[in-house]
Amino acid sequence: MYICVCNALRERQLHDLIEAGVRCEKEAYARLGCRPQCGTCLPVARALLRGGNKAPALAG
Numbered sequence: 014m015y016i017c018v019c020n021a022l023r024e025r026q027l028h029d030l031i032e033a034g035v036r037c038e039k040e041a042y043a044r045l046g047c048r049p050q051c052g053t054c055l056p057v058a059r060a061l062l063r064g065g066n067k068a069p070a071l072a073g
């Protein structure tokens with residue numbers, strides 16, 4: 014599932030970063046060679062990175 018449409022980032026990529034100890038969305042996006050554009054994904058990315066699998070449901 015895509016977490017960030019603007020950067021085509023998948024949930025799996027964030028889980029890989031979580032396993033590597035990343036807990037900050039800024040660091041995660043930087044490690045993936047991008048940065049937030051519209052920001053819509055940030056609440057979900059933040060929840061994943063800080064709470065493991067406790068991401069809020071995606072709207073829409």
Ligand code: FES
Pocket residue numbers: 016017018019020048049050051052053054055
């Ligand atoms: S969906 Fe991630 S920056 Fe737009």
